[in-house]
Amino acid sequence: MEAQKSATFRSLSENVGQFNLRDKTLLIPEMNRIGAHLIAGAFRGFGTNALVMDTYKGLELGKEFTSGKECFPCQVTTGDILLYLKNEKERLGDDFNPENYVFFMPEAEGPCRFGMYNKYQRIVLDSFPELRKVKIGSLTSQDSYALDGMIDKNRARDFRKTAYFSVVIGDILDRLLWRIRPYEREEGATDDFIEQSMITMANSFESYGATRDFDRILDRLEEMIEEGKALVDPDIPPKPLIGIVGEIYLRSHVHSNQNVIKMLERYGAEVVNASIAEWVDYTTYDRVREAKTSLRLNLKQFRLDGVKSGLKKLLNRGGDMLYQRILLDRAYKRMKPLLDLAVDHGMTHMEKILTRDDLYSFELGTEACLSIAGIMEYMQEGYNGVVNVYPFTCMPSTITSSIMRPIMNRNKIPYLDAAYDGTYQPGREAAIRTFMYQANQHFKRNGRKKHS
Numbered sequence: 001m002e003a004q005k006s007a008t009f010r011s012l013s014e015n016v017g018q019f020n021l022r023d024k025t026l027l028i029p030e031m032n033r034i035g036a037h038l039i040a041g042a043f044r045g046f047g048t049n050a051l052v053m054d055t056y057k058g059l060e061l062g063k064e065f066t067s068g069k070e071c072f073p074c075q076v077t078t079g080d081i082l083l084y085l086k087n088e089k090e091r092l093g094d095d096f097n098p099e100n101y102v103f104f105m106p107e108a109e110g111p112c113r114f115g116m117y118n119k120y121q122r123i124v125l126d127s128f129p130e131l132r133k134v135k136i137g138s139l140t141s142q143d144s145y146a147l148d149g150m151i152d153k154n155r156a157r158d159f160r161k162t163a164y165f166s167v168v169i170g171d172i173l174d175r176l177l178w179r180i181r182p183y184e185r186e187e188g189a190t191d192d193f194i195e196q197s198m199i200t201m202a203n204s205f206e207s208y209g210a211t212r213d214f215d216r217i218l219d220r221l222e223e224m225i226e227e228g229k230a231l232v233d234p235d236i237p238p239k240p241l242i243g244i245v246g247e248i249y250l251r252s253h254v255h256s257n258q259n260v261i262k263m264l265e266r267y268g269a270e271v272v273n274a275s276i277a278e279w280v281d282y283t284t285y286d287r288v289r290e291a292k293t294s295l296r297l298n299l300k301q302f303r304l305d306g307v308k309s310g311l312k313k314l315l316n317r318g319g320d321m322l323y324q325r326i327l328l329d330r331a332y333k334r335m336k337p338l339l340d341l342a343v344d345h346g347m348t349h350m351e352k353i354l355t356r357d358d359l360y361s362f363e364l365g366t367e368a369c370l371s372i373a374g375i376m377e378y379m380q381e382g383y384n385g386v387v388n389v390y391p392f393t394c395m396p397s398t399i400t401s402s403i404m405r406p407i408m409n410r411n412k413i414p415y416l417d418a419a420y421d422g423t424y425q426p427g428r429e430a431a432i433r434t435f436m437y438q439a440n441q442h443f444k445r446n447g448r449k450k451h452s
């Protein structure tokens, strides 16, 4: 019993981390569908055999090997990996070699539980003797998801840029979907078109990502936007504009959120979800803040070595932040003249909103920083309602709800908390229908603004 325990603890450090991906198959769980496929394309462009696993089909397995106390995304992704490996084992029989696979599961530093998913999943994989050698490849928000050790050192920085760009392009394709689907001439045409566009774009990242030929990728994206615009029926009048915030996995994973965007659209909404790039920007920004604090402290205490290393960190992280912003602006600047798409706000702006209204602090961290500032922005921009989408019991989203619900009530802007745990709540659709009725009333009284 003791020996088993120590083997498990050793496994947490030996089999979770940043492993070289050469000659391995990288298994990427699907969070938002487009982003996952684009990043897989980017990995393939850099020579890693990456694939996106089927999702949600293994939920029963996920529930069987969790206790129910974990956050819902942990249950879903545990099911995804177990089902994939089970099928792979059946397919390959004796040729199945667990050492060929790396399961991709990033993490974030506390204070909530995202840092624990991969540890828990390690324990689950270790409970199957034949899966003990499947590694878990983990990136951490602590170093802004740097890829040290996973990609060859001389290419890691290039890959990080391409990966970030794939996240931005994934966001734009998602925004194209939400922008045109409520106004489509033919039902289902937008979904088919976006699915096809996603495959084309993943191939573009595979072909041009490694050489960072981003202009070619943007040329293709421009063509897609033009093709997408042709699906719109210009006679359909503008609809109430609804903003979504919340926990990144749940608000992006259509199976887990029971396709909340489509349901809102069914009741007359046009929806904008918070982006994925926003989270990456936030982690980078947080590292910059951290570096500034440590530099200040070292300066105060006249620690020369500390000042030197602090300065270096600040320059590196500040450089990452700046480069990310340049890439993001470059993509949106090309797309904005073609179609009125929502644009991400800079982190400095988000922090200012929180400080200005004394609502929350970046010092406390978590996605609550983004969700609270995001709702304030939606309010200011004239959205007709906001939905906060999150896993049942999610800490940052519960904080968001407790702070923002009274403010939304005071400002008479429709607001809905939508918590999910995999069960179907009989009242959910009625709640969304009522929310959309209120949003329509708001729209009639106040109109709506274009995306800024």
Ligand code: SF4
Pocket (backbone or CB within 6 Å): 071, 072, 073, 112, 113, 114, 115, 247, 367, 391, 393, 394, 395, 396, 397
């Ligand atoms: S953000 Fe919410 S769902 Fe995600 S780990 Fe933290 S508490 Fe769990």
